[in-house]
Amino acid sequence: MGIPEAARDEVEVRLAGRLARLRGERGWSLEELSGRTGVSRSTLSRLERGEISPTAALLNRLCAAYGRTMSRLLAEVEAESEPPALVRAGEQAVWRDETSGFTRRSVSPPHPGLRGEVVEGLLRPGADLAYDGPPVPGLEQHLWLLGGALEVTVGAAVHALGPGDCLRFRVWEGTRFRCPGPDPARYALLVVLP
Known part of the structure; x- marks a missing residue:
């Protein structure tokens, strides 16, 4: 199940960007997202800047706030076009x-x-x-x-x-x-x- 570290790093960067865009699309501040997820503003900010990687539990909380499954979020990160x-x-x-x-x-x-x-x-x-x-x-x-x-x-x-x-x-x-x-x-x- 291994993937090269460079590819994994690229996925992390795209995930951070997608999470930031989702918050922006809803017009939510970090404070509002923090209130919806129970995750601190500083953690959310570091996550959106790609400074930290999310745990499965943290990603699940964010997915719940954005109304999507983890798979759907990761698929959005993986491809901008329709999947094959x-x-x-x-x-x-x-x-x-x-x-x-x-x-x-x-x-x-x-x-x-x-x-x-x-x-x-x-x-x-x-x-x-x-x-x-x-x-x-x-x-x-x-x-x-x-x-x-x-x-x-x-x-x-x-x-x-x-x-x-x-x-x-x-x-x-x-x-x-x-x-x-x-x-x-x-x-x-x-x-x-x-």
Whole structure:
């Protein structure tokens, strides 16, 4: 799942620019965005200037404020033109949150005319991702665990998944993804907009 560091740096620069443009399109000040996300003004400013990389949880908060999925935001960052029908493995966008141990590959990136997308996730052992809420309320997800073990919490319900298990759910509240190990958890996630 590796991509060259120069390409990863370029993605980070484009992500910073896209986040700044989204705030500008809405006419929000850093203060207003801070109030909507619970993220400090200084962190938002540093993020928009490309001085820091967002964690998955931080990016999820921003996506919720802007009403889009993480995949949709990353697809906007990746291409200014309409995405191709065929996405070769080597051309699929990969995003890493080194802090939390999460790697995300946009296998079938979102498209403005379609409601579904496919994402590959990889959580290293011990990784624990918690999201306060969905980026888009009512988001439908189908998580198919391909390898390792994964604990998924949706609201108050905790689900322990083993290889081959599939969990279907709609996201209305917080979620948590935890890899108890000893192996990484690798999964396919099908995301469908409401």
